[in-house]
Each structure stands twice: as C-alpha cells, then as structure tokens.
Amino acid sequence: MSKVLIIGAGGVGTVVAHKVAQHPEVFTEVMIASRTQSKCDAIVKAIGNPNIKTAKVDADNVAELVALFNSFKPEIVINVALPYQDLTIMEACLQAGVNYLDTANYEPKDEAHFEYSWQWAYKKRFEDAGLTAILGCGFDPGVSGVYTAYAAKHHFDEMHYLDLDIVDCNAGNHHKAFATNFNPEINIREITQNGRYWEGGKWVTTKPLEFHKDLTYPNIGPRDSYLLYHEELESLVKNFPTIKRARFWMTFGQEYLTHLRVIQNIGMASIEPINYNGMEIVPLQFLKAVLPNPQDLGENYEGETSIGCRIRGVKDGKERTYYVYNNCSHQAAYKETGMQGVSYTTGVPAMIGAMMFLKGLWKRPGVWNVEEFDPDPFMEALNMYGLPWHEVFDGDLEL
Ligand code: NDP
Numbered sequence: 229m230s231k232v233l234i235i236g237a238g239g240v241g242t243v244v245a246h247k248v249a250q251h252p253e254v255f256t257e258v259m260i261a262s263r264t265q266s267k268c269d270a271i272v273k274a275i276g277n278p279n280i281k282t283a284k285v286d287a288d289n290v291a292e293l294v295a296l297f298n299s300f301k302p303e304i305v306i307n308v309a310l311p312y313q314d315l316t317i318m319e320a321c322l323q324a325g326v327n328y329l330d331t332a333n334y335e336p337k338d339e340a341h342f343e344y345s346w347q348w349a350y351k352k353r354f355e356d357a358g359l360t361a362i363l364g365c366g367f368d369p370g371v372s373g374v375y376t377a378y379a380a381k382h383h384f385d386e387m388h389y390l391d392l393d394i395v396d397c398n399a400g401n402h403h404k405a406f407a408t409n410f411n412p413e414i415n416i417r418e419i420t421q422n423g424r425y426w427e428g429g430k431w432v433t434t435k436p437l438e439f440h441k442d443l444t445y446p447n448i449g450p451r452d453s454y455l456l457y458h459e460e461l462e463s464l465v466k467n468f469p470t471i472k473r474a475r476f477w478m479t480f481g482q483e484y485l486t487h488l489r490v491i492q493n494i495g496m497a498s499i500e501p502i503n504y505n506g507m508e509i510v511p512l513q514f515l516k517a518v519l520p521n522p523q524d525l526g527e528n529y530e531g532e533t534s535i536g537c538r539i540r541g542v543k544d545g546k547e548r549t550y551y552v553y554n555n556c557s558h559q560a561a562y563k564e565t566g567m568q569g570v571s572y573t574t575g576v577p578a579m580i581g582a583m584m585f586l587k588g589l590w591k592r593p594g595v596w597n598v599e600e601f602d603p604d605p606f607m608e609a610l611n612m613y614g615l616p617w618h619e620v621f622d623g624d625l626e627l
Pocket residue numbers: 235236237238239240241261262263264265267285286287288308309310311313331332364365366367368369370409410411414522523570573574
C-alpha cells in the first residue's frame with residue numbers, strides 16, 4: 229500500500245495526477261488536494277478514475293495540513309502548490325510523519341528571493357524523524373540535477389574544468405501576445421531579478437537579462453538565450469565542488485521581452501501592495517488574474533521544449549564535452565494530459581521522484597537535492613515514462 233497525496237491542482241498538479249494514475253502498481257491510493265476542491269474534482273473527471281480522492285486544504289495553514297495528513301495517512305506528499313507553501317508543508321510532514329517532495333524552492337511572498345537555506349535548515353529534523361524530503365524534483369530544478377549527477381558518475385573522471393550550462397528553451401508558439409508557461413506570478417518574479425552565476429569560487433551578479441547569446445537547440449535551431457539565476461545552481465556547485473563555472477540560460481522571444489519591459493515600466497510587476505478603492509492589492513497578483521492561465525495554453529501550443537545540460541570536463545586525462553537533453557512536444561503532452569509541455573516536463577519528474585522513493589531507491593532520512601541520489605534508476609524511468617533523453621559527446625557546446 230503506497231498512498232500519495234498531491235497538493236496543488238494547477239498545470240503541474242494535473243500532469244502529476246495523470247502520471248501517478250498510470251502506475252497503480254506503485255501508487256495504490258491517490259488524493260489531490262488544493263485550495264479549490266472543484267479543480268481537483270475536474271482533474272479526477274478528466275482522468276476518469278473515480279477512486280482518486282480529492283480534498284480542500286489551505287497549505288499555508290499547518291494545522292489544516294496536519295489534520296488532512298492524519299486522516300488520509302499518505303506515505304509521501306508531492307507538493308506542486310506554489311513555492312510559498314514549501315515550509316508549511318514540510319512542517320506539517322514532520323508533525324504527521326509524512327515524507328516530502330517538491331519542484332521549487334521556498335520563496336517568501338513579500339520578497340522576490342529564493343535560496344535553499346530555509347529548506348536545508350530542516351535537514352536534522354527530517355533525519356531525526358526518519359523521513360525523506362526530496363527538493364526540486366521537476367525538470368529545472370530536477371532533471372537538470374539528475375543529468376549532472378549522471379554525467380559525473382559515468383562520463384567524467386574529474387570535474388575540475390567543468391563548465392556547466394543548463395539550457396531551457398521554451399520554443400513553442402501558443403498564439404497569445406503574452407503568456408507565461410507556468411504560474412505568471414512566480415515566473416515574472418524569477419526573471420525580473422538580477423542574474424547570477426558561479427565562477428572561480430564565487431557568485432557573480434548581473435543586471436536582469438543583461439547577458440544573452442544565440443544557442444542552438446536540437447530540432448529547433450538557434451534561439452537568443454538569456455543568463456538568469458536559477459535555484460539548482462546553488463545546490464549543484466555545493467554538491468559538485470570542482471565546478472568552476474555554472475550558469476543557467478533561458479530563451480525568450482522579442483515579443484515576450486517587449487511586453488515584460490512594458491509591464492515593469494508601468495509598475496505591474498511590483499509585489500508592493502497598493503491601495504485601490506480602499507482595497508489592498510498586489511499589482512503582480514492582479515496581473516496574474518488577467519493574463520492567460522498557463523493551463524489553458526495547451527490546446528493551441530505548437531512546437532517543443534528543449535532542456536539540457538552542456539558540460540565540459542576531463543575524462544581519461546583528456547578534455548571532453550557532454551550534452552544531454554530532452555525535447556518535449558507541447559501537442560503530445562496535451563494529448564496525454566491536457567496540459568502543455570512545461571507542465572508536463574515538471575510533472576513527470578515529480579511522479580518519478582515519488583516512485584523512486586516508494587520503491588526504496590531514493591529513500592534516505594534527511595533533506596536532499598535530487599543530485600544527491602543515484603541518477604541511474606531515475607534516468608531509466610525518464611526514458612520509460614515520457615521524457616526520453618539524448619546524448620552528444622565531444623560536440624561544440626557553443627559556450
Ligand atoms: P499553478 O498556479 O497552475 O498551480 C498552483 C496550484 O497550487 C493551484 O491549484 C493553487 O490552487 C494551488 N495553491 C496555491 N496556493 C495554495 C494554498 N495556499 N493551499 C493549497 N493550494 C494552493 O502553478 P503550476 O502548476 O504552473 O506550478 C506549480 C509549481 O511547480 C510551482 O511551485 C512552480 O514554481 C513549480 N514549477 C517547477 C518547475 C520545475 O521544472 N522545477 C517548472 C514549472 C513550475 P488554486 O487554483 O485553488 O488557487
């Protein structure tokens with residue numbers, strides 16, 4: 229008996245629910261809980277399996293979470309609500325004796341800032357409780373860390389001269405003037421921050437989207453790619469201390485950037501509350517309410533995502549390069565789950581991470597980033613469950 233509780237009924241939660249439901253031999257009982265229970269019910273209807281339970285929960289409220297955990301008694305919680313809820317859900321897991329997995333690191337609501345320190349601080353308590361917490365198990369973070377661990381295990385002797393680049397290409401066309409591929413509030417907070425990368429043992433800060441260059445993506449071609457800070461850089465340089473430089477790149481079209489500039493210039497990206505007609509509102513949260521819902525993009529989304537790691541290091545005394553990537557078709561993702569490729573590439577690894585835990589392959593008391601576990605069974609599962617990967621040895625990394 230392996231009971232799983234999914235928290236969050238958005239784009240990613242929908243994919244996790246579909247994928248979990250495809251493996252009843254591992255996930256014998258499933259519950260989806262979110263702030264709005266009708267969204268959970270709609271997912272169950274789309275899957276067509278009435279045995280999946282649903283519940284309403286406010287994941288900002290530890291007592292409510294603990295009550296739900298104690299009544300359903302899941303073995304693991306898959307947290308695909310928002311990064312704001314990570315700490316309350318981890319706290320509730322400790323109180324109710326439940327294991328934990330998420331796809332994004334904690335971020336306080338009132339400050340656009342994320343780092344792992346808040347969640348790593350729970351390590352001793354999870355260890356003492358004999359519980360496992362798996363952090364950042366989507367695609368990036370998630371598969372990006374597993375790819376890196378796999379490269380370190382199989383393709384490099386020494387990573388002294390490792391040049392790690394993680395490339396995230398949202399290449400498709402959703403036929404909207406402006407839309408984000410996942411929660412707009414989280415997405416806009418992330419990309420309007422300063423950039424940051426690791427070089428020579430320290431962090432180098434850049435202005436938002438200051439550096440960009442053309443990178444060529446398999447089956448897609450060259451795309452202008454921008455240097456951003458991304459959370460897995462923090463854990464990867466810690467867990468692979470020989471990395472000299474680690475950077476993260478993401479593609480944006482000119483149309484997207486023009487809209488973003490206007491949104492910022494007119495103050496709509498602000499997270500400072502303002503008073504409007506006697507009511508306090510946060511401009512970015514209001515903007516989220518009027519932008520297209522990422523969950524509704526799937527039907528008309530053409531093209532594919534391409535996400536990979538480009539790594540330089542040393543093998544058998546010789547410098548070598550290694551590129552490992554996955555391309556995911558938005559239409560194929562939509563046909564299978566009703567969601568576009570970005571939700572799909574996040575939800576599938578979250579399901580696989582929970583499966584690794586329940587099979588005992590990724591079970592270790594404490595709080596861990598994905599690259600700290602054995603990458604091999606996870607890589608095998610990616611090929612089997614919808615995100616096959618490809619490798620290029622000693623090619624031109626363009627970086
Ligand atoms: P959505 O906004 O589509 O969905 C979020 C869901 O969480 C909604 O169903 C929402 O409920 C629910 N929720 C929000 N607050 C609460 C709360 N207090 N209590 C209970 N439920 C709550 O987001 P996505 O599905 O696009 O993203 C989900 C997560 O995945 C995010 O953390 C995001 O950062 C992460 N992500 C990770 C990626 C990776 O590769 N690692 C890539 C993309 C996303 P309601 O609708 O009722 O308000």
